[in-house]
Amino acid sequence: MVFGRLPSEERILLTGAKGQVGGELLKTLEPLGVVIAPERAMMDLADATSVRDTIRAVRPRWIVNPGAYTEVDRAESEPDLAYAINAEAVKVIGEEARVLGAGVIHFSTDYVFDGSGEEPYVETDTVGPMSVYGASKLAGERALAESGAGHMIFRTSWVYGARGKNFLLTILKLAREREALRIVDDQHGAPTWSRDLARMTAHVIKRCEATAQTIGWKAALQDASGVYHAAGGGDTSWFEFAAEAVQQQREKEPGVRFAKIESISTDQYPTPARRPSNSRLNCTKLKERFEWTMMYWRDSLREVLSEL
Numbered sequence: 001m002v003f004g005r006l007p008s009e010e011r012i013l014l015t016g017a018k019g020q021v022g023g024e025l026l027k028t029l030e031p032l033g034v035v036i037a038p039e040r041a042m043m044d045l046a047d048a049t050s051v052r053d054t055i056r057a058v059r060p061r062w063i064v065n066p067g068a069y070t071e072v073d074r075a076e077s078e079p080d081l082a083y084a085i086n087a088e089a090v091k092v093i094g095e096e097a098r099v100l101g102a103g104v105i106h107f108s109t110d111y112v113f114d115g116s117g118e119e120p121y122v123e124t125d126t127v128g129p130m131s132v133y134g135a136s137k138l139a140g141e142r143a144l145a146e147s148g149a150g151h152m153i154f155r156t157s158w159v160y161g162a163r164g165k166n167f168l169l170t171i172l173k174l175a176r177e178r179e180a181l182r183i184v185d186d187q188h189g190a191p192t193w194s195r196d197l198a199r200m201t202a203h204v205i206k207r208c209e210a211t212a213q214t215i216g217w218k219a220a221l222q223d224a225s226g227v228y229h230a231a232g233g234g235d236t237s238w239f240e241f242a243a244e245a246v247q248q249q250r251e252k253e254p255g256v257r258f259a260k261i262e263s264i265s266t267d268q269y270p271t272p273a274r275r276p277s278n279s280r281l282n283c284t285k286l287k288e289r290f291e292w293t294m295m296y297w298r299d300s301l302r303e304v305l306s307e308l
């Protein structure tokens with residue numbers, strides 16, 4: 001299979017480039033085409049007009065949209081803003097992409113599920129979000145699917161990396177400051193490295209471009225369109241993830257005292273938004289369709305810690 005750049009001068013419009021996944025995408029997509037990543041002042045996802053105007057001005061071949069309202073608890077008291085960014089903006093992106101014939105890559109979440117059962121969710125499983133955030137992301141998925149644009153929606157979970165606001169960095173900071181940390185042990189899922197998601201996205205774009213050379217752009221996009229689960233390999237709990245991270249960090253810094261990590265249940269740590277107890281995502285479709293396997297969470301954790 002031939003992997004190459006997009007046709008010369010073709011543009012990729014990237015949202016949320018200051019976020020965890022967007023920051024990685026900015027670097028990973030750069031070799032593929034001309035990446036345009038507007039500041040929020042230029043393209044405000046909460047403002048449908050600015051989203052529409054920017055897309056019309058840029059006329060991209062791809063729109064990659066990791067930009068999102070990601071404050072899960074705050075969304076419970078700011079539903080309008082969460083829906084504007086996570087659903088309305090995605091609807092506009094889909095509508096404009098359809099007119100341009102652009103491909104859309106969008107990111108969604110394990111929180112579209114209610115977390116019942118023990119098995120990893122497949123893409124066709126019944127959704128049932130338990131939070132405003134999850135419901136707003138699901139509304140975005142649906143709006144994009146209904147827009148008629150060629151689209152790929154990657155549902156991921158527990159995103160973290162060496163930069164940004166995430167569980168790992170919070171835990172490592174608190175573990176240096178406190179005697180003990182109490183972490184929930186009854187929510188199961190897999191941490192996903194932001195860079196792995198960015199690399200997967202670049203891989204998928206290259207695959208689509210290569211397919212387009214044989215069957216044409218429109219058919220290649222149509223062929224690839226759909227929802228895909230893309231989360232780290234393996235399965236763990238927040239408690240186990242924290243314990244493993246602190247243990248690995250202890251080995252790197254034997255002289256430093258770190259907090260004891262204690263396990264608690266979700267009932268003992270009430271939050272405004274309810275979270276699914278089963279966040280496991282089955283990523284077989286991604287593997288079969290695009291020949292991409294997401295990194296096992298302990299391996300990516302080791303890599304991320306080596307960067308800190």
Ligand SMILES: NC(=O)C1=CN([C@@H]2O[C@H](COP(=O)(O)OP(=O)(O)OC[C@H]3O[C@@H](n4cnc5c(N)ncnc54)[C@H](O)[C@@H]3O)[C@@H](O)[C@H]2O)C=CC1
Nearest residue numbers: 016018019020021044045046067068070107109156158159
């Ligand atoms: N962080 C996580 O644990 C998970 C994230 N996801 C999804 O993955 C995607 C990427 O997430 P992260 O990179 O972790 O999020 P993030 O919170 O690190 O980044 C989101 C980006 O969106 C931008 N943004 C927010 N409101 C905006 C607005 N009104 N106008 C323009 N830009 C705006 C922020 O400035 C930031 O750059 C999102 O779609 C998120 O819903 C899915 C599952 C878990």
